[in-house]
Amino acid sequence: NAGVTQTPKFQVLKTGQSMTLQCAQDMNHNSMYWYRQDPGMGLRLIYYSASEGTTDKGEVPNGYNVSRLNKREFSLRLESAAPSQTSVYFCASSLDQGRSTQYFGPGTRLTVL
Amino acid sequence: GENVEQHPSTLSVQEGDSAVIKCTYSDSASNYFPWYKQELGKGPQLIIDIRSNVGEKKDQRIAVTLNKTAKHFSLHITETQPEDSAVYFCAASQAAGNKLTFGGGTRVLVKP
Numbered sequence: 552n553a554g555v556t557q558t559p560k561f562q563v564l565k566t567g568q569s570m571t572l573q574c575a576q577d578m579n580h581n582s583m584y585w586y587r588q589d590p591g592m593g594l595r596l597i598y599y600s601a602s603e604g605t606t607d608k609g610e611v612p613n614g615y616n617v618s619r620l621n622k623r624e625f626s627l628r629l630e631s632a633a634p635s636q637t638s639v640y641f642c643a644s645s646l647d648q649g650r651s652t653q654y655f656g657p658g659t660r661l662t663v664l
Numbered sequence: 665g666e667n668v669e670q671h672p673s674t675l676s677v678q679e680g681d682s683a684v685i686k687c688t689y690s691d692s693a694s695n696y697f698p699w700y701k702q703e704l705g706k707g708p709q710l711i712i713d714i715r716s717n718v719g720e721k722k723d724q725r726i727a728v729t730l731n732k733t734a735k736h737f738s739l740h741i742t743e744t745q746p747e748d749s750a751v752y753f754c755a756a757s758q759a760a761g762n763k764l765t766f767g768g769g770t771r772v773l774v775k776p
Contacts, residue, residue: 555707591673593753593766594708609763610665641707652698653764655707 552577555656557642563662564632572627572659574642582645583625584609584653585617587638594641600625601647632663666691668756670767678775683741685770687754690735694756697730697737698764702751711752712739744774 558573576583581602586594586609596609600619614636616628625644629636639660643653667690677683689697695716700708714721714728714737721728725744730737741748751771755764 591768593668593670593768594764595766596763599763610765643707652710652713655700655709657705657707 554578555642555644555654557640557656557659559659560657561660563664564629565664566633568632569628569630570632571629572640572642572661573624574626574656575624576642576644576654577623578644578646578654579622580644580654581622581647582651583619584643584645585615585625585627586641586643587611587636588641588658589638597627597640632661634663637661637663666694666756666758666765668754668765668767670754670770672770673768674771674773676773676775677744679744679746681744683744683748683772683774685739685752685754685772686736687738687756687767688734688736689756689765691756691758692732692735693758696757697728698755699726699728699739700753700755700766702753702769704750708753741772744772746774746776748772749774 555576584599585597598617600606603622618626639658641658642656645651645653670687698713701711702708727740751769754767757764
């Protein structure tokens with residue numbers, strides 16, 4: 552099992568460019584999440600998908616969109632990147648949205664110039 | 665919403681000593697408290713968790729305690745080793761929804 556995989560590992564964008572971060576899990580988990588990690592601020596939830604076909608906003612959704620493509624894949628899109636979106640992005644998954652363990656991917660380091 | 669505060673932000677200990685990290689939370693409805701360890705360049709990994717019907721839980725050299733009345737919980741690492749050097753995050757969530765709220769993290773350095 553690869554667990555949670557994310558692509559790309561690193562990305563540099565110019566202000567206004569768009570891109571999609573990809574996430575996939577092979578653990579047959581129902582719930583998936585996108586977080587951003589900024590220095591001194593821990594991890595903040597951007598969007599989550601409790602189950603295939605549903606998505607909901609987290610704490611910091613502005614400037615992002617998501618797609619739960621199927622049970623395995625959950626993508627995060629930046630339509631018009633801004634310097635404030637420079638961060639490390641983590642995808643996670645859990646068996647369900649109850650009190651089950653969240654498993655994290657290795658992260659994508661994004662820099663917006 | 666939930667707010668989780670974590671202290672200290674950095675912690676330096678001598679190998680073999682104990683390390684303690686403390687977290688407080690604001691929402692009395694929270695009842696699940698996981699701790700994650702993040703090594704450099706990697707995603708966070710669950711190391712231990714505790715639920716509100718338990719006051720203490722141990723797993724080898726790590727233990728977590730929970731005081732629901734005071735709304736705080738702590739991570740204890742005994743006999744620290746260099747491989748314990750990492751960033752540790754506490755988190756809290758309610759049973760319904762399982763949206764984790766994370767603390768700001770503690771960078772632990774174990775000096776040999």
